[in-house]
Amino acid sequence: MAPLTSALTHSLQSLFGERYTTSLALREQHGRGEAHHAAALPDAVIFAQTTAEVSQIVRLCAAENVPVIAFGAGTSLEGHLSAVQGGVSIDLSRMSTVTRVSPQDLDCTVEAGVTREQLNTHLRDMGLFFPIDPGANATLGGMAATRASGTNAVRYGTMRENVLGLTVVLPSGQIIKTGGRARKSSAGYDLTRLFVGSEGTLGIITEVTLRLYGLPEIISAALCSFESVEQAVAAAIQVVQLGIPVARMELMDRGLIRAVNAYSGLELKIEDTLAFEFHGSPAGVQEQVEMVSAIVEENGGRNFAWANAPEERSRLWKARHNAFYAVVSQRPNARGWSSDVCVPVSRLGDCILETRALLKDCSVPAAILGHVGDGNYHVVFAVDPSNAAELAEVAAINKKMVRYAISVGGTSTGEHGVGTGKIAYLREEHGDAVDLMMAIKQAVDPAGIMNPGKILP
Amino acid sequence: MAPLTSALTHSLQSLFGERYTTSLALREQHGRGEAHHAAALPDAVIFAQTTAEVSQIVRLCAAENVPVIAFGAGTSLEGHLSAVQGGVSIDLSRMSTVTRVSPQDLDCTVEAGVTREQLNTHLRDMGLFFPIDPGANATLGGMAATRASGTNAVRYGTMRENVLGLTVVLPSGQIIKTGGRARKSSAGYDLTRLFVGSEGTLGIITEVTLRLYGLPEIISAALCSFESVEQAVAAAIQVVQLGIPVARMELMDRGLIRAVNAYSGLELKIEDTLAFEFHGSPAGVQEQVEMVSAIVEENGGRNFAWANAPEERSRLWKARHNAFYAVVSQRPNARGWSSDVCVPVSRLGDCILETRALLKDCSVPAAILGHVGDGNYHVVFAVDPSNAAELAEVAAINKKMVRYAISVGGTSTGEHGVGTGKIAYLREEHGDAVDLMMAIKQAVDPAGIMNPGKILP
Structure with a gap:
């Protein structure tokens, strides 16, 4: 270069x-x-x-x-x-116009710099929302580029399922539009999905067309605590396997709850916790609640605490979204290291068990949290970026955790992307398919000017 | 070559x-x-x-x-x-082994030659099903290759959303695996979605890993008739816009009903018809039925006829799946020409109106049907393949219908694929993005040996 x-x-x-x-x-x-x-x-x-x-x-x-x-x-x-x-x-942050909202078609087009919170504020009065919510208030262009998801993915899917089309600037400077506004299409290669998750290495996303959803008639949220992470995970797995359409199902271990209480001024019980949200009609939500309550109880869960008032719910989810910052703030001058794997849900229990064993003697503050309905979980470490030994310690834990996930048929990153941090695992996960990724990169960006050094080994 | x-x-x-x-x-x-x-x-x-x-x-x-x-x-x-x-x-039809089913993870892996009916027969006793159902009893490899969908897509998505991973033989003979078993991943380019819908032009799909679903607790189906297609479409659009999670919502115009009655030995009322299916818990289905009934009535629908017994339901949907054959059988020695467009749902009414106008003086038997919940509809013509004038007449109607769909933000094919039949519209729909598709084809299959003459102009 x-x-x-x-x-x-x-x-x-x-x-x-x-x-x-x-x-x-x-x-x-x-x-x-x-x-x-x-x-x-x-x-x-x-x-x-x-x-x-x-x-x-x-x-x-x-x-x-x-x-x-x-x-x-x-x-x-x-x-x-x-x-x-x-x-x-x-x-691209100044490209922040919501270009079009079509309530009749439940879709919209936004410039890449529009953030998820900005979009939802814009939509609120129309009775619509966009569900994908990584913790941070990311831009929708960035979220498309990293194939982001978040707490609602268990019900609504990820950016993969919710981007209908894109405007992309190619490495030549040429501007193309991919996809369209039809809900489905068989017309040619799926360029939209090729750019979603390509992390700026094939082109720059400047505009995104998204699916939207009507605000649910009823929203109900609840926390319940467990004596162990294993119990919480067992309950979560059963909810998935029974196909109960929960909108959110989040694991927060007791370390995380402690951090979140301190950071967000909450007084949640310091126990391993599942946080649920239910969307639907009154009868539908009631049914989901009854089924989930039974499963929770069966797995030793207790203290079902409801958060149904809108302000209570938003305090809860805001605290959850700030989990990364909460862990990091436990330690002065620390930075966060957030590992991210996703596994088949039947293997979630043993993966988390394995991860807990890895964390047992870890010298830095760490917490486990996850979108367990998808089999996706994170460990957030608060590291001193100037301490090489500490970084090596966390890197070693991270490597073991990622390799274990891959070994059970999972992925090295459920939603954060590859960037520079997961390059080392790409071939372990995808084998020779990586050569094809490289051939595509070479075809689209032969000079290699688009975000070099990311994704590909 | x-x-x-x-x-x-x-x-x-x-x-x-x-x-x-x-x-x-x-x-x-x-x-x-x-x-x-x-x-x-x-x-x-x-x-x-x-x-x-x-x-x-x-x-x-x-x-x-x-x-x-x-x-x-x-x-x-x-x-x-x-x-x-x-x-x-x-x-590939002899590659017909269901390799693995994991009820706990709601996924399975099948060889490419397994058909959708074979898979569902295999799954039935496990309380699971795979929802994607093009009319024909296609193979799952073929369905992946054409990005197929069908009557359940409005609720469960298409092959795009339901393929987790693939085994693919590349043009070099190299075998790769794409995707994996995690429900979501941000690990590199989405090769799975690149091959889904690539119609054998980039590689040959030999194995497919699919999402599965638990059989719904309650399934209820109903037909209702309208005085006009316009009324039926207006009702369908309202159901979509209210976000009612119907599992199926199919339009069949009176011409189609007549053909279906004759072909499948049914005695459905010969009127423009919407066919619904509702999946869920007893209370959930009840709610959906009440909401849909109110919408249907508001739009002049009548004669809500229920088909709740399993054998009644399967007779109904089997007849619907055979719609193509039913239209074709109206005329000795005819072949079917099935056009296929998909548009934003707010434009579905005027698109179908326009299509009906095109069909007014058409000299061959034709019927309109569609997965209207997705904005996707077809016209099936029974043509005499040796009659050039007739083929030209239908080609002209098809061209106008496709161009109108593209002009309102829709796609030239919702689920049948491009093949040779829609190549002429690819650039009209995707503009310069077609150049990128060609660059990818060139990179993956430089000699052009994979299903030449398909998709790309």
């Missing part, structure tokens, strides 16, 4: 004026996400405002073999934003 | 013995699907029994630049099976 030449700098500067910057503070902010990964600074940051501008930047950079890295809210957890080979960070 | 050399013939013959054939009858059977498209015969047919054998065939053919075309049940509707450049048809 080439450095920014003065000619390119000049062109970009004259096109973008003050929206082109090389300020150290901004480069530092754009060279990393929220996790432990070391920053790698881009040479410049440009605040783009339109798809045409993104195309212009990419075209100019492509001509000089300069890397481009898309930046949304900066909340990535696996090093996606590190400019490991320098280049230009294209900040 | 090269013809079969005698050396290649010799190698294949000595490897496959009687499972290698050049019999005219078998070549004729393998050179076409069920629709109007003219047959184009492969030079030979091989009945493969394992993934390794498929790999062997592909490797040998690749070395000589000979095309390979995968064949399942032969039920394709858009000319996918035509050996337009000759080559070898690889028949």
Whole structure:
């Protein structure tokens, strides 16, 4: 990869004026996400405002073999934003217009920089919502790029299922539209799903068309505590296997509850906990609650605590969404390291057991949490990024946890993406299919300027 | 593309013995699907029994630049099976083992030649089912390859949402596995979704891992009639917009009902009809029925006729699944031409109105039917394949219908695929994104031996 030449700098500067910057503070902010990964600074940051501008930047950079890295809210957890080979960070956060909402079709189109909270605020008065909710208030472009999910995926799916179409700037600067507004299509290769989860390595997503949902008639949330994580997981597995359509089913171990209480000013019982949310009609929710209550009780759960008032519910889920920050805040100057695996639900119990054993003698604060309805769970570690021994200790635990997940038919990352952090496991998980991924990368981005050093070994 | 050399013939013959054939009858059977498209015969047919054998065939053919075309049940509707450049048809129907079912994880793995009916028979005693149901008893490999759906997609999604992973033989003969058994993953490019819908042009699917569902506690089906298709569609749109989780919602116009009665020995009222199926708990089904009944009544629907006994329901849906054959059988020696578009549901009313206008003076028998909950509908024409004027007349209607669908944000094919029949519309629908599809095809299959002449212009 080439450095920014003065000619390119000049062109970009004259096109973008003050929206082109090389300020150290901004480069530092754009060279990393929220996790432990070391920053790698881009040479410049440009605040783009339109798809045409993104195309212009990419075209100019492509001509000089300069890397481009898309930046949304900066909340990535696996090093996606590190400019490991320098280049230009294209900040899309000012592309924040909700372009179209069609309540009749339950879909909308947004610019890539719209955040999930912004979209839901926009939708609320129309009786609609968009369910995908990674912890952070990420942008929808970023969420598409990492194939994000969150607490509602057990009921509503992930970005994979909820993106209908995209506008993408290709490495040549060419602008294409993928997908469309039909709910289903058999018309050609599924380019939408190729870009969803491609982490900016094949093109830059500038616009996203999304499925929306009507706000449920009734929403009801509940917490219940267990004497052990194993009991909680056993209950969760039964709920999945019976096909009860819970909207959320979250595991929080007692370490996490402690952290969340401190960070969010709550007074939840410090026990291993499942948090549920039920969506539906009054009778439907009632049925789900009865079935889940029976399962919880059967597995030794107790203290079903309800949070039905909207403000109570939002306090609960906001606290859950802030779990990462809560764990990290336990320790001054720490950064979070969030591991993320997903396994077939029948193996969730032994995977979590194995993970708990790995954490037994861990020297840094750590908590287990997860979207257990999908077989997806995380361990968040609060690490001192300057302490090499500590980083090595956590890396070793992470490696064992990921390998165990892969060995039972699971994946090295359920929702955070590969970035730089999971590259080492890609071949272990996908074998020779990785060669095909590389062939596609080579075909789409032969010069390798799109977010280099991510996903592929 | 090269013809079969005698050396290649010799190698294949000595490897496959009687499972290698050049019999005219078998070549004729393998050179076409069920629709109007003219047959184009492969030079030979091989009945493969394992993934390794498929790999062997592909490797040998690749070395000589000979095309390979995968064949399942032969039920394709858009000319996918035509050996337009000759080559070898690889028949996968003998790869019909259900390899694994995991009730605890609600998933299974099947060989590509397992049919949807075979799978559901296999699952029935476990209380599970696989919902995707194109009319024909297609193979699951073929359904994955065309991104098929059917009557249940409004509730359960299509093959896009229900394939977890694949085994694929690449054009080099290399065998890869895509995806896995985790419900979600962010680990690299979504190769599974790239192959789903690629119609054998990127590789041959030999094994499919699928999501399964528990059989619903209660299933209830009903037909109701309307004075006009417009009224029926208006009711269907309201059901979608209210988010009522119907499992099936099928439009059958009066022409179709007449054909179905004659073909399947039923005595349904000859009126424009919506057929519903409701899945859920007793209370849930009751709620759905009440809401749908109110909507139907509001839109002038009447004669809610229930089919709740299992044998009644299966007779109804079997008749619906045979709709294509029913229309075709109205005319001796006819073949079916099934057009297939999908539009945003808010535009479904005017699209169907427009289609009815196109059909007003059509000289061949035709009927409208559709998975209206998804905005997906078909017109089935019974054409005389030797009558050029008739084929031209239907082609003109088809073209107008497809273009209208694309103009309102819809797709040229909701579930039948592109094959040879929809190639002409690909660029109209996807614009420059088609260039990217071609670049991917070029990267994966540089010699162009995989089902040449399909999907891409």
